[in-house]
Amino acid sequence: MLGPVILAAxxxxxxxxxxxxxxxxxxxxxxxxxxESVDQVVPIIQDLTAKGLEVTMDVVGEDITTPEQAxxxxxxxxxxxxxxxxxxxxxxAEMSVKLSLFGQALPGGHxxxxxxxxxxxxxxxxxxxxxxxxAEDHTTLDSMFAIHEELRKDFPETGCVIQAYLFRTEAxxxxxxxxxxxxxxxxxxxxxxAEVAYQQKAETDKAYVRILRILMEGEGYPMIGSxxxxxxxxxxELARRxxxxxxxxxxQMLYGIRSDEHLRLAAEGHRMRVYTAYxxxxxxxxxxxxxxxxxxxxxxxxxxxxx
Ligand code: FDA
Numbered sequence: 001m002l003g004p005v006i007l008a009a010x011x012x013x014x015x016x017x018x019x020x021x022x023x024x025x026x027x028x029x030x031x032x033x034x035x036e037s038v039d040q041v042v043p044i045i046q047d048l049t050a051k052g053l054e055v056t057m058d059v060v061g062e063d064i065t066t067p068e069q070a071x072x073x074x075x076x077x078x079x080x081x082x083x084x085x086x087x088x089x090x091x092x093a094e095m096s097v098k099l100s101l102f103g104q105a106l107p108g109g110h111x112x113x114x115x116x117x118x119x120x121x122x123x124x125x126x127x128x129x130x131x132x133x134x135a136e137d138h139t140t141l142d143s144m145f146a147i148h149e150e151l152r153k154d155f156p157e158t159g160c161v162i163q164a165y166l167f168r169t170e171a172x173x174x175x176x177x178x179x180x181x182x183x184x185x186x187x188x189x190x191x192x193x194a195e196v197a198y199q200q201k202a203e204t205d206k207a208y209v210r211i212l213r214i215l216m217e218g219e220g221y222p223m224i225g226s227x228x229x230x231x232x233x234x235x236x237e238l239a240r241r242x243x244x245x246x247x248x249x250x251x252q253m254l255y256g257i258r259s260d261e262h263l264r265l266a267a268e269g270h271r272m273r274v275y276t277a278y279x280x281x282x283x284x285x286x287x288x289x290x291x292x293x294x295x296x297x298x299x300x301x302x303x304x305x306x307x
Contacts, residue, residue, distance in 0.1 A: 002291075002294035002297070003291045003292070003294060004191055004291075006287055006290050006291035006294065006297075007190065007191035007287070007288070007291045008191060009287060010283070010284050010287030010288060010291065011063075011284075019283065019287075020283050028286075028296075029282055029286050031256045032254070032256040032257075032277065032282075032285070032286060032289045033060060033255075033277050033278060033279070033282045033285065033286065034255060034256070034276065034278065035278040036278065036279060036280050037278070037279075038076075038079055038080055038083050038278075040278065041057070041080075041276065041278040042083055042087070044255075044278075045057070045084075045087065045089070045093060045276070046087065048274050048276070049087075049089055049092055049093065051263060051266070052263075052266045052267070052272075053262055053263070053266055053272050053273070053274050054091075054092045054093065054094075054250070054271060054272065054273040054274070055092070055093050055094070055273060055274050055275075055276050056093075056094045056095065056096045056132060056252065056273050056274070056275050056276070057080060057084075057093060057094070057095050057096065057276055057277075057278070058095075058096040058097075058098070058134070058275060058276065058277040058278070058285075059073060059077055059080065059101070059277075059278065059279045060277045060278065060279040060280075060281050060282045060284075060285045061073060061098070061101045061279060061281035061284075062098050062100040062101050062136070062281075062284050062285075063100055063105065063284065064100070064101060064103065064105075064106070065106075066106075067103055067106060067112060069101075069103075070101070070102050070103030070106070070112060070113070070116050071116065073101045073102055073116070074102065074116040074117075074119060074120060076279070077095060077097070077120045077123075078119065078120065078123055080095070081095070081120070081123045081124055081127060082123075084127060084129070085127045089129075090127070090128040090129055091128060091129045091130060092129075093129060094124065094129045094130045094131065094132065094159075094273075095120065095124055095129070095130070095131045095132070096131070096132050096133075096134050096275060097117055097120065097131055097132070097133055097134060098134045098136060099113040099117065099133060099134075099136070099140065099143070099144055099147060100113075100136055100140065102116040102117050103116060104140060104143060104144075105140070109143075110143045110146070110147070113143070113147060114147050114150060117131070117133075117147065117151070118151065121151050121154075121155050121158055122155075125155055125157075130155075130157045130158060130159060130182065131151075131155075131158055131159070132158070132160060132161065132182065132184055132223075133147065133148050133151075133158070133159065133160045133161065134161050135160070135161035135162060135163050135186070135188075136190065137190040137191075137192065138166055138168075138190075138192055138196050138197070141166075141168075144160065145160065145172070148160040152181075156180045156181075157180065157182060158182070159181075159182035159183065159184060159223065160176070160182075160183060160184070161183075161184045161185075161186055161225070162176070162183060162184070162185055162186075162211065163186055163187065163188030163189075163190075163197075164185060164186070164187050164188060164204050164207045164208035164211055165187060165188035165192060165197045165198050165203075165204040165207065166188060166192065166196055166197050167196060167197065167198075168196070169207070169211055170207070170210060170211055170214065173185070173211045173214040173215055173218075174214055174218075176215075176218075177214055177215050177217075177218025177219060177220045178218070178219055178220055179219040180219075180221075181218075181219075181220035181221065182220065182221045182223060183215055183220055183221070183222060183223065184223035184224075184225045184252060185208065185211055185212055185215060185222065185223070185224060185225060185226075186225040186226065187204050187205070187208060187226065187228075188204065189288045189291070189292065190288075205228070205230075205231065208226070208231055209231070209234055209238075212224065212231075212234070212238055213238055216235075216238040216239055216241075216242040216244065216249070217242050221248065221249065221250075222235075222249045222250075223249070223250050223251075223252050223273070224249065224250070224251050224252065225252040225253075225275070226253075227253050227254070227257050227258045227261065229261075232251065232261075232265070235249075235251070246269050246270055247271060249271075250270070250271035250272065250273055251265050251270055251271065251272045251273070252272070252273045252274070252275055253272070253273075253274060253275065254274070254275045254277075254289070255274050255275060255276040255277065256289075257289075262274055
């Protein structure tokens with residue numbers, strides 16, 4: 001029951017101010033968001049890739065209120081890509097982007113987000129890598145998929161995320177499972193109403209398997225975004241049945257969650273990409289991580305008590 005309460009708090013400005021300002025929050029945040037600047041995160045990228053892992057980099061932030069903030073976000077990604085160029089990692093380091101950070105919710109936001117994300121996709125392609133569009137709440141998805149389709153005309157490898165908890169996603173998966181597409185399947189991290197999404201975890205998990213089968217049997221490149229051990233073994237079995245080789249799909253997990261499993265899967269010869277978020281506007285991202293596993297609150301609470 002705590003998950004939905006935490007998700008509601010993730011959209012509250014008052015809670016944002018309270019939690020962001022508390023000095024005790026920082027060590028807990030660091031577990032999931034290992035830096036606030038490019039300089040802090042470059043050594044993390046080097047460390048992860050030296051261990052045989054790949055990364056997808058996310059500049060944290062969402063729900064911006066001015067077009068200037070969207071420009072700053074675009075520039076933050078361009079700065080990151082410039083640094084990645086020096087590391088020469090190619091597609092081993094890709095980008096994940098939330099279109100709300102690029103202005104999607106502002107007036108004229110669809111066009112604004114497209115105008116801001118395009119240079120990022122171009123810069124990524126110029127260094128041999130790609131961008132994946134994250135999925136946010138369900139009201140944003142038609143715009144996200146339209147931007148994805150537009151970008152794919154010039155950059156067919158641009159990826160997108162689909163969420164198993166939404167009723168619409170099986171149909172989206174069928175439409176997206178075409179040749180050259182890159183689709184990350186996740187369970188879904190937002191608070192969604194019963195009209196559009198499964199409310200029970202078991203229903204979402206069953207949908208995840210149905211949708212993953214569509215992606216594995218399709219012609220695209222499935223990216224399995226989950227830490228769930230059961231789904232990971234089902235994914236391996238579905239890949240085997242679909243005759244996919246290890247470089248024809250990949251696993252993805254979040255930085256700071258089940259890190260041993262990242263290394264285990266990579267050591268078994270799987271492609272394993274770690275979603276690594278950094279930046280100063282970490283509140284929304286952090287609260288979704290707490291909501292996924294309310295036991296994280298104990299960790300948070302303990303760090304407050306030991307101060
Ligand atoms: P589940 O929640 O069942 O967790 C399985 C196990 O993983 C747990 O038992 C626990 O051990 C561990 N675990 C999971 N979350 C944890 C946490 N926060 N802290 C500690 N342990 C945890 N969502 C979205 O709506 N849009 C998006 O674009 C993305 N993008 C994205 C990228 C990648 C690479 C991943 C892995 C996930 C996302 N998500 C996302 C988040 C996703 O929707 C989902 O909320 C989380 O992955 C948690 O679901 P699991 O599949 O891991 O299963």
